[in-house]
Amino acid sequence: MAMLPKNLPRPEDCQGAQALWYDQKKYVIINFMVQNPKDVEVDIQDTFIVLSCKDVDDNSVYNHIYFYDKVIKFDSQVKVHDRSIHILIRKAKENVAWPRLQKDADLKPNWMAVDFDNWRDWENEEDEGMAEYEQYFDMIQDMGNKKEGPPAMDDLDDLVSTARIHLQFAFHNNH
Secondary structure, eight states, X not given: OOOOOTTSOXXXXXXXXXXXXXXXXXXXXXXXXXXXXXXXEEEEOSSEEEEEEEOTTOOEEEEEEEBSSOEEEEEEEEEEOSSEEEEEEEESSTTOOOSOSBSOTTOOOTXXXXXXXXXXXXXXXXXXXXXXXXXXXXXXXXXXXXXXOSOOOTTHHHHHHHHHHHHHHHHHHHO
């Protein structure tokens, strides 16, 4: 197990911030939910991240996460907002899905959850696009194989006539 960074020691009386995370092709995104964070310090290394800050009530907040896989610490970004700390972390291996954020599958902290509002199944996007294309191609081919020809559109005159009546009625009622 890696040593904790000496510049961000764990405070004696601290709590973990609630965190939501999600996976993308090139990045892993973590949102630490901290009300009015101050004195924010984030240490991102190749295999872990440490967050240390104070919340609105001056409570010490501390989170330490060993990553599922290696990251590129120099291509990561931290943005502090009024209610959260948003961290964008570059994966060392692009296009490799992370099934979890943490290295240890058995360790499931109660302060961490998947952000399903932002989660996308990007692994299957190309397959889904191909399936839609094949379905469209089959539909076009089926239409070409039918001996009937294109559908008759002789009932469209009724729709146009009805639309004129509604417009005339609406115009007269408003004036």
